[in-house]
Amino acid sequence: SEANILNILLKSPHITAAEIASEIGITDRAVRKIISSLKVKGLVERVGSNKSGYWKVNNK
Template sequence: MNSALDAPHGTAGSGAAAGGSWTFLSNHAHVLLCLADDPHQTLSKIAARVGITSRAVQLIVSDLILGGYLTRTKVGRRNHYQINPDGHLRHPLEAHHRVADLISALGPTARS
């Protein structure tokens, strides 16, 4: 085995938790769900929540903007992000679902 991609399921990476280190959603989905929760939050806050670098979040946000899933508007010194709920998921297995479906299923819960 040459890389974590070649490793048997649940064994990739060192110090993996009992269930392995993989997750069902990509970092792109995690960033999108964070922005659904709070469209005003900073990239560094998103990075901390997702567990990736701020630079990785910046690249993902750029991908999402280029893909038509997000728009960015400057509000003072901060950015505000708006999600396009009608964008379709990219993988052929999920392409019949919209971003709104993902957010509805896994997005922010009602706040008290």
């Protein structure tokens, strides 16, 4: 769920979608869709490149 992924991103900003997927037991694709939804809502943003960047969770 979105809340689970937000919590994971708060604790581990450099985590990958694949790592999140294995941690919570859903597919990589599902994680990417949820992250995309969180980005649209302005709750998370990617800082830096896809390879060396990190996730910033916006407190709202």
